[in-house]
Amino acid sequence: MxxxxxxxxxxxxxxxxxxxxxxxxxxxxxxxxxxxxxxxxxxxxxxxxxxxxxxxxxxxxxxxxxxxxxxxxxxxxxxxxxxxxxxxxxxxxxxxxxxxxxxxxxxxxxxxxxxxxxxxxxxxxxxxLWGGQDIQRLSDSGSLKALFIRMSKHPSCFRLTGDVLSGWTEDEGRRVLFRGSVAELCPLAPNNVNTMAAAAVAAGTTLGFSGVQGEIVSDTALRDYHVVEVEATGPDGFSVHTVRRNPAKLGAVTGSATxxxxxxxxxxxxxxxxxxxxx
The missing domain is CATH 3.40.50.720 (NAD(P)-binding Rossmann-like Domain)
Structure with a gap:
């Protein structure tokens, strides 16, 4: 069409x-x-x-x-x-x-x-996702060796399918909720990790959802924004590390800049x- x-x-x-x-x-x-x-x-x-x-x-x-x-x-x-x-x-x-x-x-x-x-x-x-096109170009050229993405949010912003946040209290501060492949993370937090899923698509079939590593972090200090960190690794010691702070209200699944x-x-x-x- x-x-x-x-x-x-x-x-x-x-x-x-x-x-x-x-x-x-x-x-x-x-x-x-x-x-x-x-x-x-x-x-x-x-x-x-x-x-x-x-x-x-x-x-x-x-x-x-x-x-x-x-x-x-x-x-x-x-x-x-x-x-x-x-x-x-x-x-x-x-x-x-x-x-x-x-x-x-x-x-x-x-x-x-x-x-x-x-x-x-x-x-x-x-x-x-910041730098998605660059990740895709690295992947297409065969130069993308590893990709890691961490998403940190206030606990009220997570919509999880399991009981990962059970027992959480306001004074707990920071807790790593899960770290593993994006393939494992997506069913756990389907509404929260679409940025990670986009990164897995950018990484192409070489890494894919099983090869891209992700981490979700609950942090009570993040009352005004979400933080998305991406680290792409290439050959011969090449790496890029980006940090994006996305303004977001308490309880918001999606940051306002998105x-x-x-x-x-x-x-x-x-x-x-x-x-x-x-x-």
């Missing part, structure tokens, strides 16, 4: 904080960038009432193809990627806001194959043909 010379129709799947931000940006600024809103879907459609024009509300996600989108943007939950990713790619380019779903090898392979089969792009937004990052990623979704593309 060539959308370079015409308005691109965007479908937004999910209406949490990030979905709300993207919908409002598309409605307000989209026309200036060649974007129009095709539909908005949310698991609880009542949340869309009086917030989204009625004609743009999609109540049954299975009927998304009727809206004839150029790009479908998922910003809600990894399960949507698993359940609808193949269908999305059969009809449109697909921007995965929950790339932690790609930690499942079967899902990853199926979506890559569908992207090639249909000639559409599986976009992975960089989010809070919202604009997602918007900028969406502007890149113009069709890069049958591949996975970090944007």
């Amino acid at each position: 060539d959308t370079s010379s015409s308005s691109r129709r965007i479908g937004v799947v999910g209406y949490g904080h990030l979905g709300q931000y993207l919908v409002q940006r598309i409605l307000r600024d989209g026309p200036a960038h060649g974007l129009t809103l095709a539909f908005v879907w949310n698991r609880n459609s009542d949340r869309l009432r009086d917030c989204v024009p009625a004609e743009l509300v999609l109540t049954d996600l299975s009927s998304f193809a009727e809206r004839r989108c150029d790009v479908v943007v998922e910003v809600c939950h990894p399960q949507i990627v698993r359940d609808f990713g193949l269908r999305f790619l059969s009809q449109a380019h697909f921007m995965v806001g929950s790339p932690s779903a790609l930690s499942d090898p079967d899902v990853n392979q199926q979506l890559r194959q569908a992207s090639q089969q249909h000639g559409r792009t599986l976009y992975v937004p960089s989010g809070a 919202y604009n990052s997602f918007w900028n990623s969406l502007l890149f979704c113009e069709g890069h043909g049958g591949r996975v593309y970090l944007c």
Whole structure:
């Protein structure tokens, strides 16, 4: 689908904080960038009432193809990627806001194959990842030997599936919650480690989700921002270490700077043909 010379129709799947931000940006600024809103879907459609024009509300996600989108943007939950990713790619380019779903090898392979089969792009937004394109270039050249990423947040910002935070108290300070491969981390904190998942995608198939190492840290001192540290290692002693402080309110899963990052990623979704593309 060539959308370079015409308005691109965007479908937004999910209406949490990030979905709300993207919908409002598309409605307000989209026309200036060649974007129009095709539909908005949310698991609880009542949340869309009086917030989204009625004609743009999609109540049954299975009927998304009727809206004839150029790009479908998922910003809600990894399960949507698993359940609808193949269908999305059969009809449109697909921007995965929950790339932690790609930690499942079967899902990853199926979506890559569908992207090639249909000639559409599986976009992975960089989010809070700094230097993703550089990591990808290192990987593509065969020079990326190791990649480590640490995400530190206030404990109220974590949404974990296990009982890792059980017994936590406010005076505890700093605690390493988990360290291991990103493949292991994604099921534990699917809503918190999408930046790590983006890094694993950038690292390519050489390292992948199993080869990239990650660590999540609970730190009560981080009341105003999240910290993302990335260390990439190459040959002959080469290494790069970056530290990003992302402003965030208490309890916020996503840092505030990430919202604009997602918007900028969406502007890149113009069709890069049958591949996975970090944007």
